[in-house]
Amino acid sequence: MTETKPIQAPVEHKGRRGFLPIETNTFDRVFISVVIWIGASLLWMRFIEPLGLSVWICTILCIILGVWIVKKG
Amino acid sequence: MRSNRLGWLLLSPSLIVLFIVGFLPFLYVIWVGFHDWNIFAATRGMTWAGANNYRRLVFDQDFLAALWRTLVFTFTVVTSELVLGFVLAQTLTRQFPGRAFFRTIYVLPLVVAPIAVGATWRLMVIPGFGPIPYFLERWFGIQYRIGTYAEHAWATAVLMDIWHWTPFVTLTLLAGLSAIPREPLEQAMVDGANRWQVFRYITIPMMMPVILTVVFIRIMDALRVVDEVYMLTNGGPGTATTLIGLHIFRVVFPKTDYGYGSAMSLLVLYVTIVMCWLLFVALANVGKQKA
Numbered sequence: 001m002t003e004t005k006p007i008q009a010p011v012e013h014k015g016r017r018g019f020l021p022i023e024t025n026t027f028d029r030v031f032i033s034v035v036i037w038i039g040a041s042l043l044w045m046r047f048i049e050p051l052g053l054s055v056w057i058c059t060i061l062c063i064i065l066g067v068w069i070v071k072k073g
Numbered sequence: 074m075r076s077n078r079l080g081w082l083l084l085s086p087s088l089i090v091l092f093i094v095g096f097l098p099f100l101y102v103i104w105v106g107f108h109d110w111n112i113f114a115a116t117r118g119m120t121w122a123g124a125n126n127y128r129r130l131v132f133d134q135d136f137l138a139a140l141w142r143t144l145v146f147t148f149t150v151v152t153s154e155l156v157l158g159f160v161l162a163q164t165l166t167r168q169f170p171g172r173a174f175f176r177t178i179y180v181l182p183l184v185v186a187p188i189a190v191g192a193t194w195r196l197m198v199i200p201g202f203g204p205i206p207y208f209l210e211r212w213f214g215i216q217y218r219i220g221t222y223a224e225h226a227w228a229t230a231v232l233m234d235i236w237h238w239t240p241f242v243t244l245t246l247l248a249g250l251s252a253i254p255r256e257p258l259e260q261a262m263v264d265g266a267n268r269w270q271v272f273r274y275i276t277i278p279m280m281m282p283v284i285l286t287v288v289f290i291r292i293m294d295a296l297r298v299v300d301e302v303y304m305l306t307n308g309g310p311g312t313a314t315t316l317i318g319l320h321i322f323r324v325v326f327p328k329t330d331y332g333y334g335s336a337m338s339l340l341v342l343y344v345t346i347v348m349c350w351l352l353f354v355a356l357a358n359v360g361k362q363k364a
Contacts, residue, residue: 022354035350038343045124046131055124 018073029073033066106335113329126336136337138312139320140344146316147295150234154291155284157235158242165243166250180240187237191304194233198305219306223313226306230314233301238294242287249283250276285356289349296345317341 015023020032037059044058106126108119130136165176182190197203198219206217219226253276261271277284299318302308308315308323321341325334 022357031350035343035347039347041124042127042131042340045128049128 020069020073024073026070029070030066032073033062033069036069037062037066102335102338105331106339108332110331111329112331119332122332126333127340129333130336130340135312136317136320139315139317140341142312142315143296143298143317143341144344146231146234146298147292149231150238150295151288151291153231153235154239154242155288157239158246158287161239161243162246162250165247180244182237183240183244185237187298187300188304190233190237191301194229194301195305198229220310223310226310226314230302230305233305234295234298237301238291242291245287246280246283249280253279281356285353288352292349292352293345296341 015025015028017023018029020029022028024032040062041055041058044053044055048058049055105119107122107124109122109125110119161179165172185193195203198205198217200206200218200220209215209217217225219229257275257279258271261275266274297318298316299322302314302316303319303322306314308319317337318341321334321337324330324337
């Protein structure tokens with residue numbers, strides 16, 4: 001008799017709880033960072049960039065925020 | 074380990090096809106979104122524009138108005154279809170004379186192509202030709218003119234979408250309702266729960282995955298409606314029914330502004346993803362708190 005194992009999904013989702021109000025895995029946190037980055041860039045271009053501050057400042061801030069979310073979120 | 078390798082092996086044909094027909098065009102749209110590309114422009118081919126298309130987008134009043142209009146349209150039709158679909162699905166779980174016949178004719182709108190739906194509704198609401206303006210005027214004295222009054226055109230577009238897609242919502246919810254085990258419902262009745270309590274605390278939570286799926290599908294569909302509305306009102310009168318899909322179509326095809334059109338499409342995709350994700354997180358959290 002050969003032992004049969006139940007087939008598992010090829011990707012394992014390990015969720016964890018950080019400062020974000022929901023349980024997230026790494027993909028979720030990267031996704032949240034990208035979503036925030038895109039939204040913040042669009043808002044920056046609409047409201048802040050006309051005042052003379054480049055959108056690159058927003059990009060740098062979002063990268064820092066993204067790293068923080070991925071590590072601690 | 075063996076099962077993982079086998080899993081990837083079995084998935085690989087689908088993944089390769091999805092990569093070619095789904096992911097590569099998506100990457101191409103992102104690439105085009107960062108370029109100026111108009112085939113009738115003085116400079117042929119694509120020229121790098123950086124984030125200029127997106128910069129133009131956030132100040133484009135026509136685009137933002139169309140986006141807002143589409144969000145209102147989506148909220149209206151999805152909510153109406155969900156409520157109507159649930160009521161009809163509950164009705165169809167009971168036995169009544171002519172149930173099979175009603176089920177059959179009820180799903181007929183689903184098999185009609187959207188462009189034909191738009192054409193049919195247009196024929197029904199053209200003043201001087203269609204029966205709807207004729208009877209509304211004769212019976213109620215209402216001058217129904219979709220080419221003149223923005224609210225009439227809007228209401229017709231909403232009704233048309235609800236007529237077209239409620240059967241889909243009903244069928245999906247009906248499948249979900251049929252799959253619910255009877256035991257928890259009967260136990261609740263035995264424990265003295267009334268019909269409303271059974272519906273609110275047992276049926277709805279058990280139906281939540283199906284409801285979520287239906288809402289996601291309908292949100293995604295409603296956000297990119299083009300053909301029905303194009304055929305019915307062509308976005309008019311004025312821009313009263315110019316939904317975002319129609320606005321993008323006009324920029325991409327008649328104006329051949331591919332770069333800007335791609336940027337607009339990507340922003341709509343972004344809005345769709347964010348809306349669906351927020352809805353999923355909110356509903357999943359509500360489910361967890363209740364459990």
